[in-house]
Amino acid sequence: MINNIFHGKLVRLSAENPETYAEHFSRWWHDSEYGRLLDLAPGALFSPKRVKEWLEKELEKDPPEMWLFGIRALEDDKLIGFVDLSGATPHGDTFVGIGIGERAYWGKGYGTEAMKLVLRFAFAELGLHRVSLDVFEYNPRGVKSYEKAGFRMEGRVREMILRDGQRSDVFFMGVLREDWLKQFGAEYQLESNIS
Amino acid sequence: MDIATSLYTGKLVRLTRIELEKDPETLAVWSKEATLARMLNETPARPLASEQIKKRLESMEKEIDEKHEMFYFHIRPLEEEKLVGWGKIYWILWPSQIANFQMAIGPSEQNKGYGADAFRLFLRLAFDELNLNRLSVSLPEYNIQGIKFVKKFGFSEEVRRREVIFRDGRRWDSLHFGLLRSEWSVNHD
Numbered sequence: 001m002i003n004n005i006f007h008g009k010l011v012r013l014s015a016e017n018p019e020t021y022a023e024h025f026s027r028w029w030h031d032s033e034y035g036r037l038l039d040l041a042p043g044a045l046f047s048p049k050r051v052k053e054w055l056e057k058e059l060e061k062d063p064p065e066m067w068l069f070g071i072r073a074l075e076d077d078k079l080i081g082f083v084d085l086s087g088a089t090p091h092g093d094t095f096v097g098i099g100i101g102e103r104a105y106w107g108k109g110y111g112t113e114a115m116k117l118v119l120r121f122a123f124a125e126l127g128l129h130r131v132s133l134d135v136f137e138y139n140p141r142g143v144k145s146y147e148k149a150g151f152r153m154e155g156r157v158r159e160m161i162l163r164d165g166q167r168s169d170v171f172f173m174g175v176l177r178e179d180w181l182k183q184f185g186a187e188y189q190l191e192s193n194i195s
Numbered sequence: 196m197d198i199a200t201s202l203y204t205g206k207l208v209r210l211t212r213i214e215l216e217k218d219p220e221t222l223a224v225w226s227k228e229a230t231l232a233r234m235l236n237e238t239p240a241r242p243l244a245s246e247q248i249k250k251r252l253e254s255m256e257k258e259i260d261e262k263h264e265m266f267y268f269h270i271r272p273l274e275e276e277k278l279v280g281w282g283k284i285y286w287i288l289w290p291s292q293i294a295n296f297q298m299a300i301g302p303s304e305q306n307k308g309y310g311a312d313a314f315r316l317f318l319r320l321a322f323d324e325l326n327l328n329r330l331s332v333s334l335p336e337y338n339i340q341g342i343k344f345v346k347k348f349g350f351s352e353e354v355r356r357r358e359v360i361f362r363d364g365r366r367w368d369s370l371h372f373g374l375l376r377s378e379w380s381v382n383h384d
Contacts, residue, residue: 042290091237091361129366130358155354158373159329162291167328172354172371 005120006069008113013069013121016079018059021070022052024079028101037139038099040161040170067121071098071114073105080105083118085131092129094122107141115149120188123177130176136161137168150175150183202320203268205312208279210268210320213252218269219245221278225301234338235299237360237369264288266320270300270313279304282317284325292328294321314348322376329375335360336368350374 006013026048029035035043058066066086070079081100088094096118100111122128133151135142151173159167181190203210223245225231232240243251259265264287270280282298296317300310321327332350334341354371361367 040288040291089237089359090239091359093237093356093359129361132356132359154356155352155371157331157353157371159375160291160293162328172356174356176358 005125006117007074008117009074010108010113011071011073011080011110011117013083013114013117014072014079016070018052018055019048020079021055021068021082022048024101025051025082028081028099031101031103034099034101036163037136037142038097067126069114069118071100071110073110078102080110081114083114085118085122085126088126088128092127093132094126094128095132095134096122097133112145112148115145116184119149119175119180120184123180124188124190128177130174132172132174135171135173137171143171143173146173150180152179196319196323202324203316204273205316206273207307207312208270208272208309208316210282210313210316211271213256213267213269214276214278215249215252217276218278219248219252221301222248222281225299228302230302231299233362234335234341235297236333236335266325268317270309272309279307279309280313282313284317284321284327284330287325287327292326293331294325294327294329295331295333296321297332310344311347314344318348318374318379322379327376329373332372332374334370334372335362336370342370342372345372345374348374349378351378 026046029043029045032043059068066084068082068084071081071083072078073080080102081098083096083098085094085096096115098111098115098118100106119131122131133146134157135146137156152175154172154174157170157172160170161168184190223243226241226243226248229240232238255265255267259267265283265285266287267283267285268281269278270282271278278301280298280300282296284294284296287294298310298314298317300313318330321330332345334345336342336355350372351374352370353373356369356371358366359369
């Protein structure tokens with residue numbers, strides 16, 4: 001049994017007050033590239049107050065509909081992004097969303113490790129059967145990161161995005177618990193019999 | 196097809212508004228048979244009383260008004276008032292010109308050609324009136340009839356989400372199909 005399941009080598013998954021999330025989310029969304037990598041819908045630039053009110057309601061729900069974590073870099077304890085699991089079905093499937101808002105931490109493995117930590121939470125703590133995500137064709141860095149964390153390509157939805165006058169596809173990816181255990185079980189000292 | 200060709204009237208059926216006083220009873224009868232719900236998606240099937248259905252329809256009408264991202268119709272035969280099915284174009288994302296589609300024909304009304312006729316109306320509505328560029332449908336892999344049906348209209352399989360559904364003691368994949376506007380035009384009636 002391992003207990004410190006929220007800690008990695010580069011980052012940890014944190015709990016934050018709605019106020020802290022709100023200030024950061026609001027600021028990150030003003031970076032349009034961040035918003036366009038994250039969401040199909042156009043970014044509305046909400047005030048921290050609005051984000052805070054929404055989060056306060058969301059985080060009060062018990063059991064949560066959304067498992068939201070902050071991502072903090074271990075070296076300086078800076079809040080650099082978020083990751084969340086939401087829309088879990090009674091069949092043991094959920095969607096994961098992740099964003100690194102602080103550009104200085106892009107492309108250095110912080111997001112990949114946060115994703116690995118949240119997958120461990122999904123499989124070892126929540127007991128889910130699979131985790132799903134979608135990622136945009138123009139985000140190859142995301143695809144590579146998710147593959148490293150254990151995700152496999154499940155298909156391509158054609159022409160789902162129209163931006164800058166160009167249509168792009170959206171990839172769907174998924175990771176099954178049994179595949180994840182084979183790949184990472186030893187690293188996390190998990191018995192493969194938890195499946 | 197032009198401005199005089201009705202968007203709502205086909206050869207066998209028509210797309211109509213919700214009748215809040217009568218339709219919930221029919222839908223309640225259908226919900227007693229889990230088949231319809233199980234063929235659509237992974238949401239657990241459950242019987243619903245007509246009062247519950249009425250409330251759901253009311254809140255859906257409110258959502259349609261407020262969010263402008265869904266069109267929902269009740270399908271009726273040309274010369275009859277009875278409800279034979281429903282269909283919706285939903286999760287419309289206007290900037291991307293995309294939407295999802297779902298349709299169901301009542302268990303006692305299937306195999307009469309209503310589904311195909313209604314589907315043609317919905318496709319024309321999606322592409323010629325809403326000006327969408329693509330339509331998505333997702334179906335459980337065990338809905339063989341539904342898969343055949345959407346393929347007949349030109350939809351192609353794009354995504355196979357593995358083992359998303361756990362039913363009757365085993366895991367099933369969820370399939371996503373897509374039809375682009377360019378692919379629809381060639382199948383235009």
